[in-house]
Amino acid sequence: MTPHTEASMDALRHAGDELADATVAALFERGEVGTFNTLMRYVSTAGAPLPDGLPDVAREYLEATRVPPSWVDWGEMEKARLFFIDNNVHISTALSFASMPACYVVPRVAKLLSATHGLKYPSKRMAETGQFTVYLMRPDAFEAGSRFVPAAQKVRLLHASIRHHLKRENRWDTEALGTPICQEDMIGGQMFFSLLVLDSLHRLGIHLSTEGAEAYYYAWRVVGAMLGVDQEAVPKTLDEARAFLDLYMVRYMGPSEEGAVLTRQLIDLYEEVVPGTFFDPIVSALIRHLVGDTCADWLDVPRTPWEPVVKAVPHLLGVLETIEDHSPLGAWALDRLGHLTTVLELSSLTRGRVMHYAIPEHLKKDYGVSGTVPRTRRWTPPAATVS
Numbered sequence: 246m247t248p249h250t251e252a253s254m255d256a257l258r259h260a261g262d263e264l265a266d267a268t269v270a271a272l273f274e275r276g277e278v279g280t281f282n283t284l285m286r287y288v289s290t291a292g293a294p295l296p297d298g299l300p301d302v303a304r305e306y307l308e309a310t311r312v313p314p315s316w317v318d319w320g321e322m323e324k325a326r327l328f329f330i331d332n333n334v335h336i337s338t339a340l341s342f343a344s345m346p347a348c349y350v351v352p353r354v355a356k357l358l359s360a361t362h363g364l365k366y367p368s369k370r371m372a373e374t375g376q377f378t379v380y381l382m383r384p385d386a387f388e389a390g391s392r393f394v395p396a397a398q399k400v401r402l403l404h405a406s407i408r409h410h411l412k413r414e415n416r417w418d419t420e421a422l423g424t425p426i427c428q429e430d431m432i433g434g435q436m437f438f439s440l441l442v443l444d445s446l447h448r449l450g451i452h453l454s455t456e457g458a459e460a461y462y463y464a465w466r467v468v469g470a471m472l473g474v475d476q477e478a479v480p481k482t483l484d485e486a487r488a489f490l491d492l493y494m495v496r497y498m499g500p501s502e503e504g505a506v507l508t509r510q511l512i513d514l515y516e517e518v519v520p521g522t523f524f525d526p527i528v529s530a531l532i533r534h535l536v537g538d539t540c541a542d543w544l545d546v547p548r549t550p551w552e553p554v555v556k557a558v559p560h561l562l563g564v565l566e567t568i569e570d571h572s573p574l575g576a577w578a579l580d581r582l583g584h585l586t587t588v589l590e591l592s593s594l595t596r597g598r599v600m601h602y603a604i605p606e607h608l609k610k611d612y613g614v615s616g617t618v619p620r621t622r623r624w625t626p627p628a629a630t631v632s
Contacts, residue, residue, distance in 0.1 A: 246481055249489055253478075254496065257432065258423030262473035265405035268306040273409060275300065285399065292389030310398050313387050314470045322386075322467065324460035329382040332451060339445035340378065341515065342528070343535040344437045349508050350540045351494075352501035353422050354430055357407070359503045378438075381468060397471040404431075404472070429493070431474045436490040439465035440483065445535045459483060500543035508532075508544040526550065 247253075272278050277300040284296040285303075291311070295304055329336060349355045377400070380386060380393035387394060404426045411417035411425045423429065439462045446453055462483055470476050480486040515528045526549035533541040533548070 246477075246485060248485070249478075249492055251492075251496075254429055254492065257429035257475075257478055258427050259419075260428040260475065261408050261424045261426070262401065262405055262428075262431075264306065264309065265401045265473050266408060268302055269402055269405040269409050271302040272300060275302075277303070278406075289392055289395055290389075291387070291391045291394040293395075306402075307398060310401065310471070311394060313394075313467060314476070317387075317467055318463070321460050321463045323384075324456060325464035326382050326384060328457035328461050329378075329464075331457070332446065332453075333382075335446050335449060335451050336378070336442055338449070338531070339442040339535070340438065341511075342531045343445040344441055345511055346508055346532050346536050346540070346544055346546075347437045347441055348434065349501075349504040349511075349544055350499070350536070351430075351433070351497045352499055352504060353497060354433075355501050355504035355507055356422075357425055357430075358507060381464065394471070397468070401471075401473050428475050428478060431469070431472065432479055432489065433493045435465055435469045435474060435479065436486055436493070438468075440486045440490055443483075448535060462486065498540065498543075504543065505545040508546060512546070 272281055280298065281300055281303050284299050287296065295307060299307075348358065377393070377396055380391065380396055383391060383393070385391045408425045412419065417425050419425075443453065443458050443461065459482075466476075466479060466481075469479055480489045512528050512532070526547075529547050530549050532544075532546050536544075536546075
């Protein structure tokens with residue numbers, strides 16, 4: 246694809262999601278949001294019959310978005326699933342301590358994440374992100390009975406509803422900030438949850454194969470398509486993804502009050518999840534290690550004596566990886582540990598419940614904004630494209 250430029254990024258900054266935006270606008274115009282939310286609370290698996298009384302515009306949207314894109318390569322998706330199984334605890338760590346803080350280091354995104362009641366609380370957002378990823382990486386993710394497709398359909402409408410509220414109530418400076426949850430930010434988010442996760446695994450010393458890294462990135466391209474991201478604009482390869490992410494971050498990253506507050510909430514959340522208080526400082530140290538000192542300073546991440554310990558993590562993981570490579574029993578034990586860690590983390594965040602997505606009817610009143618993939622061809626991150 247043609248490399249992105251400042252002009253092409255500007256165009257993406259003013260584009261939303263035509264289908265979801267039209268659906269949400271019609272639901273609000275006809276006063277049917279409450280009915281939709283009530284009925285959709287009970288639709289959580291793919292293939293389930295849609296309930297009686299569902300507004301026609303919602304039924305049409307759900308029918309139009311119930312299948313994955315026709316271009317999906319299922320062999321590649323299976324590679325991604327195996328990659329996730331092999332690295333699930335590390336991926337959860339990267340999502341928690343790198344991807345989320347990266348969202349907060351873009352001031353416009355931090356302002357946006359402060360805009361709704363639900364996203365104010367990081368436990369809810371982290372739980373939803375974790376569940377969404379686990380749903381995606383199940384072998385039946387796109388088959389009847391899966392939870393991934395309904396979750397994607399609801400997240401897409403959630404994004405559209407936030408755009409609807411902010412524009413209708415004149416609480417967003419579209420001229421200066423672009424469309425809320427615009428295509429540029431949706432692609433940026435896709436990079437945070439894919440390429441940045443791979444970067445973080447590399448920084449942690451995890452041995453990634455090129456095939457596994459490419460497959461994991463591919464899976465998030467499929468996610469983007471399901472969430473209404475313009476596939477003509479999405480980077481197709483890891484090298485193209487690096488070019489986009491570098492340009493995006495150079496354009497926007499910086500300090501903000503909202504970013505610092507959201508980061509403090511995130512740190513507090515994980516210090517609460519970790520038993521006791523002795524290991525609390527390791528949360529801040531891990532964020533610093535993964536996002537770098539400049540971004541960590543912008544987010545007011547405190548410095549702790551644990552930073553040298555965290556930097557030694559790659560050496561420990563290297564020892565564990567050696568055990569995994571040479572012992573079938575060790576590999577099984579580590580896979581089970583990863584699975585149990587992910588389940589425990591989600592259980593702590595969700596209090597054991599399945600998270601439900603709904604169209605918010607109001608925004609915060611005080612919001613003021615003008616198996617294993619073969620370990621061959623060791624993966625190394627694409628080089629930075631912007632100094």
